[in-house]
Amino acid sequence: MQKRVQIQSRKAQTVYLPLAASSLTIHSRITSQSQSQNNIVKVVQKQLKVRNRSLKTRNQMQKEILSQTDSCTQKVSTERNLEIDSSIMEPSTTITNKQFQLVWQSPYRPHIYTINFPYPALLQQQRSQQFLVEQIKKPLFYKLQGQVPFKCVLNSFEAAGFERSDDDNWLLYWGLASKETLNEMKRYQKTNHFPGCWSVGRKDNLWIHLSKVKRRFPTEYSFIPNTYLLQYDFERFERIRECAPKKTLWIKKPVASARGNGIKLINKKSKLTADKRYLVMDYISNPHLINNFKYDLRVYVLITSTDPLRVYMYKDGLVRFATQEYSLKSSDIKKRFIHLTNFSVNKQSPNFIANNQDIGKQLKTSKWSHKEYKQQLMDQGINHKLLFKSIQDVVLKTCIAAEPLLLENRITQEHKNNYFELFGFDILIDEKLKPWLLEVNVSPSLNSSSELDAQIKTQLISDMLHLIGLEYHTKKAFRIQIKKKLYERNINDIQSINTRNFRQKVNQEDLDVMIQSLEEQLRLGQFKCLYPNKKNIFEYEQYFEYPRFHNKLIQKYFEDGSNWVI
Known part of the structure; x- marks a missing residue:
């Protein structure tokens, strides 16, 4: 040129x-x-x-x-405390036949660009063009942990121009990265798992942390059924079982399993041992039924940061039905197709009907979207907005209770934005329309077993990758990154910050943390920000185990009416 x-x-x-x-x-x-x-x-x-x-x-x-x-x-690369990203060290040579691609430019930090993830073709829709600008096209790479990716993941990467790489030039690592990989990550690289995330997916660990908060707030945290860890609570549970009414049921689950494996109902006569591999929960015997079938909701929840905590809930999801009509007869206790709603269980049923036709018209299928579900509730005269507001409350309170688990397993504090996590929350609705948390799944299934799955999960992954903000480096914006110093901060100092002096009171790290929260809320797609949220940030402050400086800083920002000139 x-x-x-x-x-x-x-x-x-x-x-x-x-x-x-x-x-x-x-x-x-x-x-x-x-x-x-x-x-x-x-x-x-x-x-x-x-x-x-x-x-x-x-x-x-x-x-x-x-x-x-x-x-x-x-x-420069021989200097200590410096990182060089060789993939962006471009020689000042002539660029002929330039090719451009659209990237997302931050309105708060004009030198920061993040990867734009257009929707894959099968979704037949366009993402908003707001804040998109042209930049010279560069190779983009992701890395997999030796596995074949799900189609929704692969299609989302391909739509954004990514290629798979086995080298270290990746922007995103998909899979469970080794400790060595996590230690060597550069500031702009991300992986889709927090260190120690699997501890949140263990039913026993999650119950331990939820029960701590429940002791302080028994009414506010009454959304999880009473749970007994057989390794520790066996004798107490046996006393409770002995005094319970004759037809009382409980559900026995492995503490570290998923997809319905090892789950069964028990009653007063069932044999039980103090097996550390299992826990027992109260069985919700009065579920809300649709067409006389039991169901649960798969809710997708994204956490992009733990310090400060940033939580998002996807606006669509899945409704999973049991494949036999609900019954509490003693002869039906062992019938898994009646009492379990897991897709992995019910797809084996001869009564299972896949949702492979026009979405919104297949109300007899065994799996619905949340949109279909809301329409059904409206037809029954039920306020679905109020119900989903209650579900959001359950999700956020659970994430707050799990926050210490994620923070204590953090490998390094140097780069707080290297990780994100997509969780699958399983929510049961009872006949009084109260949501109950059944479990939280790490690495929820992204398999597209039907047209409905493909539509929902492809847009879910594309929106997630767009929201997390993979940085697109230019020579002007980023050539050499000096490692940040870690600061000890006093939470009490926040009270003295105001609109006029905040530039003098906060350092660049604090400012970046605030701006990242604001930037993410401009890339939401179909996600809804649950926290930090101006409408509820003060309400949920009380549930945190410990106050965190950056949580309080963002709270202060909202308290001052978002008037800080960032």
């Missing part, structure tokens, strides 16, 4: 002169009203001479620039 020199005459005429792209750029503007056409001709001749000299030395200049860049890079 050739650069051009623009010369303007007194008549506002423009003359374009082609120059070699690697030559010195010459900008000559003749704006005086007294200049004649002869002067313009002289300047043109002078520019042509420069062009000819430039063409002769073009190759030599390129070699010199390349060698200077290489030597500079080698010198």
Whole structure:
């Protein structure tokens, strides 16, 4: 591609002169009203001479620039406490046949760009073009943990121009990364699991942390059934079982299993041992039924940061039905297709009906979308908005209770934004329309077993990858990253911060944390921000085990009416 020199005459005429792209750029503007056409001709001749000299030395200049860049890079990389991203250290050479791609430009930090994830073709919709700008196209890479990705993941990466790589030049690592990989991650790299995330997916660990908060707030945390860890609570449970009414039921689950494996109902006569691999929960025997079938809701929840805590809930999800009509007869206790709603269980039933046709018209299928479910509730005269507000409350309170689990397993505090996590919450609705938390799943299934699954999960993953903000580096914005110092902060200092002095009171790390929260809320897609949220941030403050500086800082920002000029 050739650069051009623009010369303007007194008549506002423009003359374009082609120059070699690697030559010195010459900008000559003749704006005086007294200049004649002869002067313009002289300047043109002078520019042509420069062009000819430039063409002769073009190759030599390129070699010199390349060698200077290489030597500079080698010198800087030997410095301590510096990180060099070699994939963005571009030589100052001519770029011909430029190709551009759209990236998301932050309105708060104009030098920061993040990867735009267009919706894959099967969704047949376009993402908002707001804040999208053109940048020179660069290779984008993701890495997998030796597994074949689900189609919804693969399609989302391909739509954004990503390629799979086995090297270390990736922007996103999909899978459970090793401790070594986590330690060596650069600031702009991300992985889809928090260190120690599996402890949240264990039913025993989650109950331990939920029960701590439940002891402080028994009414507010009454959304989880009473749970007994057989390793510790066996004798207490046996006393409770002995005194319970004759037809009382409980549900026995493995503490570290999923997809319905090892789950069964028990009654007063069932044999039980103090097996540390299992827990027992009160069975919700009065579920809300649709067409006389039991169901539960799969709710997708995204956490993009733990310090500060940032929680999002997806607006759509799945409704999973049992495949036999509900019954509490003693002869039906062992019938899994009546009492379990797990897809992995019910897909084996001869009564299972896949949702493979027009979404919204298949109300006899064994799996619905949340949109279909809400419409059904409306038809029954039920306020679905109030119900889902209660579900959001359950989700957020659970995330707050699990926050210490995620923080205590953090490997390094240096880069707080390297991780994100998608959870699958299983919620049961009882006949009084109260939501109950059954369990939280790490790595919820992304398998597209039907057209409904493909639609929901593809948009879910695309929106998630767009929201998390994978940084797209330019030479101007990021060449060398100096590692940040870690600061000890006093939460009491926040009270003295106000609209006028906050620039002096907070450091760059604090400012970045705030801006990242605001930026994410501009890339939501179909996600809804549960926290931090101006409407509820003060209400939920009481449920945190410990106050965190950055949580309190964002709270202060909202308290001051979001008037800080960031």
